[in-house]
Amino acid sequence: MTEGELLLLHTKAAREERGISAVIRQAVAEYQPMTPEPEHCMQCDEDENGIEREPELMVPIWHDDERTLDVNGVKHTITITGIPAQKCPRCGDVTFSLDLMCEIEKAELRMVNHFMRYNKEWPEKISIEELSRLMDK
């Protein structure tokens, strides 16, 4: 965020006599991301004989990622749903944002702590929205 944007943020928060955190929280909750421009698949730009071919356009999808977590030697399988990704319709390759996957791994640690602390049964699936609510508990 630039210094100018920060000044605008403080101005808008002051107008409502709220803190900037409250304004940012509201903005994040209300923000609806646009569908990204599809990227070209880098995995299948050659055919079986190694001859270059037209790269395939990937399709934006919501991906469900099955993760296996080792918690004190016990394996838990949990599917995180609603991960934005792109999938190649030709070879099936799925690409993710590395930044997001890094954040999901951090969230997983919080999730493990949550289920251990409250001794709760593990759900088979959890959406990113549910995961983000868990982090604030």
Ligand SMILES: [Zn+2]
């Ligand atoms: Zn492909």
